[in-house]
Amino acid sequence: MPDQTTAYTPTDRSVPTRDRERASYERAFVHAILDEAYVCHLGFVRDGLPVVLPTLFARVGERLYVHGSTGSRPLRMAGQADPGLPVCLTVTHVDGLVLARSAFHHSINYRSVVVQGVAHKVTDEEERRTALDAIVEHVVPGRAADSRPANPKELAATAVLRLDLDEVSAKVRTGGPNDEPEDVGLPHWTGVVPVSKVYGSPVPADDLAAGIDVPDYIKAL
Amino acid sequence: MPDQTTAYTPTDRSVPTRDRERASYERAFVHAILDEAYVCHLGFVRDGLPVVLPTLFARVGERLYVHGSTGSRPLRMAGQADPGLPVCLTVTHVDGLVLARSAFHHSINYRSVVVQGVAHKVTDEEERRTALDAIVEHVVPGRAADSRPANPKELAATAVLRLDLDEVSAKVRTGGPNDEPEDVGLPHWTGVVPVSKVYGSPVPADDLAAGIDVPDYIKAL
Numbered sequence: 001m002p003d004q005t006t007a008y009t010p011t012d013r014s015v016p017t018r019d020r021e022r023a024s025y026e027r028a029f030v031h032a033i034l035d036e037a038y039v040c041h042l043g044f045v046r047d048g049l050p051v052v053l054p055t056l057f058a059r060v061g062e063r064l065y066v067h068g069s070t071g072s073r074p075l076r077m078a079g080q081a082d083p084g085l086p087v088c089l090t091v092t093h094v095d096g097l098v099l100a101r102s103a104f105h106h107s108i109n110y111r112s113v114v115v116q117g118v119a120h121k122v123t124d125e126e127e128r129r130t131a132l133d134a135i136v137e138h139v140v141p142g143r144a145a146d147s148r149p150a151n152p153k154e155l156a157a158t159a160v161l162r163l164d165l166d167e168v169s170a171k172v173r174t175g176g177p178n179d180e181p182e183d184v185g186l187p188h189w190t191g192v193v194p195v196s197k198v199y200g201s202p203v204p205a206d207d208l209a210a211g212i213d214v215p216d217y218i219k220a221l
Numbered sequence: 222m223p224d225q226t227t228a229y230t231p232t233d234r235s236v237p238t239r240d241r242e243r244a245s246y247e248r249a250f251v252h253a254i255l256d257e258a259y260v261c262h263l264g265f266v267r268d269g270l271p272v273v274l275p276t277l278f279a280r281v282g283e284r285l286y287v288h289g290s291t292g293s294r295p296l297r298m299a300g301q302a303d304p305g306l307p308v309c310l311t312v313t314h315v316d317g318l319v320l321a322r323s324a325f326h327h328s329i330n331y332r333s334v335v336v337q338g339v340a341h342k343v344t345d346e347e348e349r350r351t352a353l354d355a356i357v358e359h360v361v362p363g364r365a366a367d368s369r370p371a372n373p374k375e376l377a378a379t380a381v382l383r384l385d386l387d388e389v390s391a392k393v394r395t396g397g398p399n400d401e402p403e404d405v406g407l408p409h410w411t412g413v414v415p416v417s418k419v420y421g422s423p424v425p426a427d428d429l430a431a432g433i434d435v436p437d438y439i440k441a442l
Contacts, residue, residue: 013270017292017293017294017297018289018290018292018293038329039313039315039329039331041262041264041273041275041311041313042273043262043264043271043272043273043309044271045266045269045270045271048266048307049234049266049307049309049337050264050265050266050271050272050307050308050309051264051271051309051335051337052262052263052264052273052309052310052311052335053311053335054262054311054313054331054333056329068239069239071238071239072238072239073238076238086269086270086271087271088264088270088271088272088273089273090262090273090274090275092260092262092275094260096424097360097361097420097442099361099364099368099439100368101368101369102368102369102371102375103353103354103357103365103368103369103370103371104369104371104372104375104379106357106360106364106368108259108260108277108360110260110275112275114272114273114274116270116272132324133324136324136327139318139327139329140318140320140414143320143327144324146409146410147320147321147322147323147324147327147409148322148323148324148325148404148407148409149324150323150324150325151325154323154325158325176424176426176427177426179426179428183369184428185430186369187433188367188368188369188433189367189423189425189429189433189434189435189436189439190425190426190428190429191423191424191425191426191429192423192424192426193361193420193421193423193424193439193442194420194421194422194424195418195419195420195421196418196419196421197416197417197418197419198416198417198418198419199318199414199415199416200414200415200416200417201415202410202412202413202414203317203397203412203413203414203415204410204411204412205397205398205400205411205412205413206397207400207405207411208410208411208412209406212408212409212410213410214410215410218320218410218414221414
């Protein structure tokens with residue numbers, strides 16, 4: 001049994017059927033993968049069928065938040081559902097293309113987190129504000145304080161869902177190809193092509209007033 | 222009614238509830254978004270609950286293929302399910318961070334495709350080989366011909382699922398922030414920070430023999 005203060009407890013659902021040696025339940029490791037992303041893929045069931053939508057999210061301690069228009073489907077469904085909407089929230093970073101000598105052993109270096117649970121609509125106004133700030137901060141740290149906060153009309157149009165980090169697992173693949181010993185003499189190049197995310201130069205809006213420079217927290221990206 | 226030769230027919234499920242002006246059903250546009258990605262997020266329902274897993278995929282004409290170990294959960298489930306496994310396959314590219322003057326109008330420039338349908342296990346050996354080659358080619362064009370093809374044992378250990386492109390929609394956001402007219406005078410920097418994917422220098426495997434250079438199709442990444 002892992003230490004619950006530093007790790008999530010594996011469950012039947014959160015233990016992968018394949019490549020279990022790639023799984024991790026360490027909170028710090030899971031948090032780092034989540035915090036490096038701002039888009040997740042949120043899955044839910046509608047009329048018995050799966051739906052997967054990309055959406056922004058943020059982590060605050062052991063809670064994840066997603067937001068959206070009060071008219072959007074999962075947010076409406078979570079508001080109606082009692083006691084909440086079962087979801088699966090997945091985050092994936094691709095770190096490299098793994099080119100083995102055999103087609104079979106081609107792979108991807110990646111880090112992913114899968115969170116399963118029940119999402120609840122947040123009704124407490126302070127928690128809603130905290131969540132909305134966190135989502136802006138998650139995308140660009142420093143931005144929440146450098147933008148106009150939501151006004152009552154905007155807050156009324158925005159729904160926030162909370163998903164507790166409880167049934168959680170990370171999965172990671174690192175390193176080079178794992179070719180079969182009998183393939184080592186084959187003449188194909190083999191190795192890893194790193195993949196990463198980069199930010200380009202900020203493009204000012206057409207109506208940006210003269211004299212407003214790119215802030216340091218954006219340059220820091 | 223859009224021309225079915227150039228566009229997918231919108232359905233109740235494939236028309237988004239929000240931001241309909243961002244939706245597209247054009248086949249060429251959908252194909253381009255799919256082909257630029259190699260990882261998708263595959264959603265399915267297990268015991269009534271949603272599961273979303275990242276996985277490699279490829280497109281061959283109007284069909285998508287995913288593969289995995291015969292022991293992996295969705296592939297086993299699709300093999301058992303009759304007439305197949307309902308899935309939602311979603312692909313997302315993040316193109317930019319949209320920093321508005323108001324927290325509310327912060328957004329992401331993105332291109333996404335959502336495919337809904339029923340995945341079937343592929344049993345025809347020729348189609349299986351075509352699909353597996355396509356998945357390798359999808360990650361690195363040119364690689365399928367420059368690696369050892371799967372042998373019978375490897376083929377027997379690999380399951381392939383097919384999902385027809387039928388109920389499909391793309392969604393895209395481009396351009397700058399959409400601030401409220403009354404916010405234009407606020408002192409916050411506003412614009413877009415472009416985001417893109419880059420490849421690093423190929424890292425050869427530890428056991429790569431001397432004299433095997435990085436092939437041109439990898440340099441072309």
